[in-house]
Amino acid sequence: MMEITGTGIGQGVAVGQVVRMAERLPEPVDRPSHLDPERETERAKASLSVVAAELARRGSQAGGAAKDVLEAQAMMAEDPSLLDEVVTRLQAGKTAERAVFEAFGSYRDLLAGMGGYMGERAADLDDISQRVIAHLLKLPAPGVPDPGHPFILVARDLAPADTATLDLDQVQGLVTIDGGPTSHTAILAREKSIVAIVGATDAASLADGDTIVVDAERGIVLADPSAEEIASAKSRIAERAVRSSAPIVPGALADGTAVPLLANLGSADGAAEALRLGAEGVGLFRTEFLFLDEDTAPSITDQQAQYTRLLTAFAGKKVVVRVLDAGADKPLSFLNDAHEENPALGLRGIRALRHSEAILREQLTALAAADAATDAELWVMAPMIATVEETRYFTGLARELGIRVAGVMVETPSAALVADRVLAACDFASIGTNDLTQYTMAADRLLGTVANLQNPWHPAVLRLIADVGAAGAEVGKPVGICGEAAADPLLAVVLVGLGATSLSMSPSALADVRASLARYSLSDANALARAALAAEGAAEARAAAVAVATEITSTRDTGS
Incomplete structure (x- = not known):
């Protein structure tokens, strides 16, 4: 059994099989387009519009904090200054895929260097860029896999659009290699009560089909757990379900000290x-x-x-x-x-x-x-x-x-x-x-x-x-x-x-x-x-x- 440490979100426990999230799309080849700039501009605008509409739709479906995040992403996808950057590159003869990659990458680097709130938006730009490029190439959009059975998702990190719309009937838990306790992934996971551990660097070694225990309370992932570890985890899951269904009372310590x-x-x-x-x-x-x-x-x-x-x-x-x-x-x-x-x-x-x-x-x-x-x-x-x-x-x-x-x-x-x-x-x-x-x-x-x-x-x-x-x-x-x-x-x-x-x-x-x-x-x-x-x-x-x-x-x- 191997123990992987990270930052647990909440107090939950999950047991299941690993499904790895697909890696990012490769960088588009920098080659001259065989189409004229006007046609490439039409392609780029159409894909940007489709992605913006899809992000807005997901936001409306998700609600809560996720709605705010995804609506902000949708607005970024249709930002006029970003489109101008794309068109400038198209006029130079680049393909729509390459122009989107370069324009969004340029803005991403700028925002990442600013840190803070705008640094957070830099990661959102990466996600939008990947989705637009996938649409242009007629490939599936980057996102959560659907293996047809319950699973624990292991990913480098999740885009807000993915975290916000996770199918909680299928995704038993979430482990990310990157990220911290205040990342978008962590905040949205907490809002949706997803059993999650973020910043688990060694989770990169996990493979599809591995059985793991995700213990958010202890901040650990157990790879190849023993039968006793699995039984203990399942017992804790049942105990937590009982606690969650208990009557709601004001916050207080065991001695009656009130803690609103x-x-x-x-x-x-x-x-x-x-x-x-x-x-x-x-x-x-x-x-x-x-x-x-x-x-x-x-x-x-x-x-x-x-x-x-x-x-x-x-x-x-x-x-x-x-x-x-x-x-x-x-x-x-x-x-x-x-x-x-x-x-x-x-x-x-x-x-x-x-x-x-x-x-x-x-x-x-x-x-x-x-x-x-x-x-x-x-x-x-x-x-x-x-x-x-x-x-x-x-x-x-x-x-x-x-x-x-x-x-x-x-x-x-x-x-x-x-x-x-x-x-x-x-x-x-x-x-x-x-x-x-x-x-x-x-x-x-x-x-x-x-x-x-x-x-x-x-x-x-x-x-x-x-x-x-x-x-x-x-x-x-x-x-x-x-x-x-x-x-x-x-x-x-x-x-x-x-x-x-x-x-x-x-x-x-x-x-x-x-x-x-x-x-x-x-x-x-x-x-x-x-x-x-x-x-x-x-x-x-x-x-x-x-x-x-x-x-x-x-x-x-x-x-x-």
Whole structure:
């Protein structure tokens, strides 16, 4: 038996046979076309249109976060500037296949060099290019194989269009060689409750037909497992099914300590499903969907309508809204689309909003109006806070415009290190573990080559979270977690031990986290946190927490 390690998504387990995803199409040969440029242009436009329509169709079918991702891809496929790049190459006598390959490749390299949000879009360009070239060559589009029986998919990585439309009656689990816990694949897998492990480098050695166990809770893939390992995995699958069907109760530790479990949402469309899965409110409402791909900022009236819709759905519950998190890494023509060498460290978040304060004022005005018209408990927070002065600026402006509860995102080490002073200047803090890990580890969270460093289990990240938790306790201010770390069932317990007062995550992760919290008391959570903090690295921290958790549960089970 061989053990392959990676980053587990959720707490699930799967047993099945491997089916490998086909490799990418080969690079089109660079040769002169035998057709005239006009005919090649017709071919290229037709294929781009077909692919855009197919991506939009898949998005409508998938819904949720996948819909937003795929609709963005469809728009990229029909981007006029990209088409101009294609046509320029066609006029030089290239084939449509080669022109698409070169044009998309050029843009891909440009976006990859920008990092951040635009670096993520670079991978999307690769997928679109492959699909267009396949259509031009009359070949099957790159995608998930269909062997006619249930299987575990092993792939280098998955495009959003593939992850979003996986047939969950056939795909028992997913293992990717590349990627990290905040990649599109990981986020969509978590949303769809797919048993998945990402960044499992050694999974490249797996072959079609191999029997494997995918253990997301432990972050391992067992190749050629023993009969005992298979039986144990199947038993855990059955136990998890029982837990998932248990009545939904508020999040709490075993000793009754309340830990509200909230939902991360990208639009009001996900409200009903989040409530069905037991969300006690919203811990992160991303407002970017209102602004992205627009030429002008939405009006106060349009914004108010969307916010009112969300707050109405969560009447009587807490809803935390993040104001626009955009800037050079999410360029908006009406905010800031200037090129920056390192946009992840540039004019983004609160910095970009201060640069265009009118947009921030309009958003806060719309939020205050929606709050006045509904019965939800609205909290509003600013992204990418780095200083106490920025905190005072945002809370002052928010209160001036009618926001009753104003807080900040702690995503930078600087904000964490002076958390006592930051929290003294606002009403609450919410830790965005995705960016906090990125900046602490100096590792782009969208770059596969450093995915091993993008791990919130690292003691350096945990120590910063502990500092914020301690500051919150000292000044009597709540400290939530709204990054992907909160969706890790065991790490969720550690985060509470570090001082987190609430956890927000993808709605599909709520059941696993709720069940995990219910197994430990507050003193247990503190013990897990101490063990993780004392470790040297991320893997060691997780292993230490697992060891303590195993000791706690075994002692409880034996009654000793």
